[in-house]
Amino acid sequence: MKKNLYTLQLLMCFMVALLSCGKKNEVKKKVEIDPNNLTSCRINNTCEFRFTEQADIDSTIRFKSGIYRLFWSRENFSGGTNTIYIKAPMEGTSFELGKEDILTGKVVYAQVCPACSMVAVKMVDGYVKGINVTPGQPADKAKWLLEGKIMLQSIGNANFKDTLYVKQYFTSNFIID
Template identity: 45%
Template sequence: MKKKSIHLLILLTVILINLSCTKDKEPQKQPKIEIDEKNLTACPEKATCQYLFTENTDLNIEPIIFKTGNYRVFWSEVQTPDMSAKLYIKAPMQGKDFSLGKTDILEERVKLIRSCPACSMIPLKELDGYVKGINLTPDKPGDQAKWLLEIKLIVGADEESYERDTIYIKQHFYPNFVYN
């Protein structure tokens, strides 16, 4: 009788441990991404700016060439008489919002290219930051969509360098393709 009691106690203990170790079956909800539409980034004086996106695209990084792929690619371009800067963001196609962090930036899903023929610039690489995006017109087709992105990108010569720059953009992005 004593042996049966011990076996039953052990069996009950094993069952309770198994039940307590099972993972929650419900998928965890991602926090809702919010971006304030106020205080959008202004285009610098004497510059031309554009903020565009295209879908089902990817990028060759060196040189930058668009190709068919699985991303929604956003890009901003600022051109002044002396220099140009282009920022490319490879965001997921699915969903009405997205968020990219340091890991995505280090995996070259965010790429900054600066060109200044008359400058002696230190080559900078992307080190940290974030990108958040929200589709402001989720009920419209992609060729009529309007996205709001907030981008903070920290660039520097390398991780140990004190020479760093922070690029901040908050702007509406519009489609650069036609479905209809």
């Protein structure tokens, strides 16, 4: 009886070891973005959709050297600016950021409007994904298509919600202006 129990235990250990050594067949999902229905700039506003590499932003939203491919979507309007900063990984020709990335600071939303009556908001959900549509081109000639949907909620009143949406081509800006 003891010999059978020992054999059974040995067989179980062998099976566990065999299963743990198996190659994981994780297939990375291909990032896809429909290039139609791009967001446009509102009438009388100016917009820019840019990126730079090996960059980051500090707590005062100033550019600095870093480990990210930093994208920004900026809309200038009479008296103010809305900007979304996206900290994407440097490697690869595509990326996806989800809710957890947004909540940990990989996406930053900044509103500047001294004369506006604004409600303080925080990001609570969303996604951003991007594809290099010119793979093989040098970084200063690269063009990325990004799509993002960021859900905002008032800091003081959870009933006030808003959604930011961007879907546009981003071009390089290696001179920080």
